[in-house]
Amino acid sequence: xxxxxxxxxxxxxxxxxxxxxxxxxxxxxxxxxxxxxxxxxxxxxxxxxxxxxxxxxxxxxxxxxxxxxxxxxxxxxxxxxxxxxxxxxxxxxxxxxxxxxxxxxxxxxxxxxxxxxxxxxxxxxxxxxxxxxxxxxxxxxxxxxxxxxxxxxxxxxxxxxxxxxxxxxxxxxxxxxxxxxxxxxxxxxxxxxxxxxxxxxxxxxxxxxxxxxxx
Numbered sequence: 001x002x003x004x005x006x007x008x009x010x011x012x013x014x015x016x017x018x019x020x021x022x023x024x025x026x027x028x029x030x031x032x033x034x035x036x037x038x039x040x041x042x043x044x045x046x047x048x049x050x051x052x053x054x055x056x057x058x059x060x061x062x063x064x065x066x067x068x069x070x071x072x073x074x075x076x077x078x079x080x081x082x083x084x085x086x087x088x089x090x091x092x093x094x095x096x097x098x099x100x101x102x103x104x105x106x107x108x109x110x111x112x113x114x115x116x117x118x119x120x121x122x123x124x125x126x127x128x129x130x131x132x133x134x135x136x137x138x139x140x141x142x143x144x145x146x147x148x149x150x151x152x153x154x155x156x157x158x159x160x161x162x163x164x165x166x167x168x169x170x171x172x173x174x175x176x177x178x179x180x181x182x183x184x185x186x187x188x189x190x191x192x193x194x195x196x197x198x199x200x201x202x203x204x205x206x207x208x209x210x211x212x213x214x215x
Contacts, residue, residue, distance in 0.1 A: 012060070012062075026046055028096060035136075053075070060073065072101065089127065090124075095137065111141075132152070138157065
């Protein structure tokens with residue numbers, strides 16, 4: 001487990017989060033959409049992507065801020081076919097991080113979490129297909145020890161994963177449990193905040209009404 005001082009709560013996303021996922025991706029700038037998908041994805045294409053996510057097969061991971069906004073997410077796709085002829089199928093990783101929270105290591109943490117998930121499911125290689133100009137993504141891959149090959153405007157990276165262990169499964173279970181607790185805490189804080197804002201608004205209206213009556 002990582003030290004709690006550097007821990008980032010990463011939550012597994014499900015069908016009920018499709019709207020949040022779409023909203024997150026639609027917030028990306030035109031440049032960020034291009035780097036994430038390899039083409040300047042339109043709003044319609046992004047919405048179709050969010051609606052087509054297969055939560056039964058794949059793993060989708062997210063990081064929420066205090067307002068429960070999805071600020072970073074990763075898609076770990078377990079492709080039914082091999083990405084390279086003659087090779088076993090690999091789990092493919094894709095990530096997006098909103099501009100206002102970059103520089104906090106969220107992309108790297110999502111990559112680590114995805115690698116742990118793939119490892120615990122018997123996958124021995126994590127695969128990344130990215131534009132060669134996507135320096136941030138390729139840096140994350142290289143820092144994790146991945147082999148990166150460039151072919152013109154596109155690059156591919158492969159990270160060999162060690163076999164799963166009892167410890168790796170325990171680590172994943174603890175990460176998931178703590179992330180769920182963090183999300184529920186943020187949700188309750190938000191509900192309480194909304195209630196307090198409502199009370200303050202009612203008090204203000206009562207105060208304004210009282211001043212009007214005196215006049």
